[in-house]
Amino acid sequence: MKILILQGSPTNGHTKALCASFIESLADCHEVKQVDVAKKNIHGCLGCDMCKQTPNVCVQQDDMIGLLQKISGAECLVFASPIYFAGITSQLKAVLDRCHCLEKDRMQNKKTVLLFTSGSVDETVIAPALAMFDKLQEHFHWTMLGLVHGPGVHRASDVLNVSVLAKAQALGQSL
Numbered sequence: 001m002k003i004l005i006l007q008g009s010p011t012n013g014h015t016k017a018l019c020a021s022f023i024e025s026l027a028d029c030h031e032v033k034q035v036d037v038a039k040k041n042i043h044g045c046l047g048c049d050m051c052k053q054t055p056n057v058c059v060q061q062d063d064m065i066g067l068l069q070k071i072s073g074a075e076c077l078v079f080a081s082p083i084y085f086a087g088i089t090s091q092l093k094a095v096l097d098r099c100h101c102l103e104k105d106r107m108q109n110k111k112t113v114l115l116f117t118s119g120s121v122d123e124t125v126i127a128p129a130l131a132m133f134d135k136l137q138e139h140f141h142w143t144m145l146g147l148v149h150g151p152g153v154h155r156a157s158d159v160l161n162v163s164v165l166a167k168a169q170a171l172g173q174s175l
């Protein structure tokens with residue numbers, strides 16, 4: 001399966017570590033790519049709708065050009081993000097918004113995985129982000145393969161619970 005990991009944290013911290021646990025357990029048969037979207041030059045959608053005249057083409061000439069190809073070709077999209085102000089990072093949200101230019105069939109029927117980290121230990125902290133992905137899944141007929149949330153990692157020196165990392169590994173193995 002072609003798996004594309006859209007890693008939304010601007011740091012090399014807990015979210016990236018969670019991705020690493022997930023990736024290390026994936027079978028060799030998968031084709032895996034990870035893009036650290038916050039390290040890319042990706043602007044927000046301008047809402048100009050020029051892409052409705054020329055589908056799959058965005059007027060903005062930034063790093064989203066290459067990423068649109070990868071997203072179109074992926075069978076499984078992994079969305080990885082720390083919780084920022086009750087949602088996903090603005091960098092990852094910008095990637096989603098920019099998918100507006102893709103024809104629906106390029107976004108439809110994907111498998112998805114969600115990997116979240118948060119400072120809060122409260123499991124409900126991911127509820128708004130989950131609600132957003134629930135809506136997208138309904139709209140694009142995505143199939144959610146799994147969700148891992150690593151709570152309680154506010155500082156860089158905090159450590160993700162081993163059971164969280166094990167859950168990410170088990171999810172990777174199950175694919």
Ligand SMILES: Cc1cc2nc3c(=O)[nH]c(=O)nc-3n(C[C@H](O)[C@H](O)[C@H](O)COP(=O)(O)O)c2cc1C
Nearest residue numbers: 009011013014015082083084085086118119120154
């Ligand atoms: C700008 C900002 C906003 C944050 N907002 C929240 C929040 O709303 N809820 C929460 O639980 N943690 C929040 N956090 C903490 C991060 O979710 C947490 O530290 C996460 O593990 C950071 O991921 P990283 O190590 O991959 O950078 C916030 C952190 C930052 C920098």
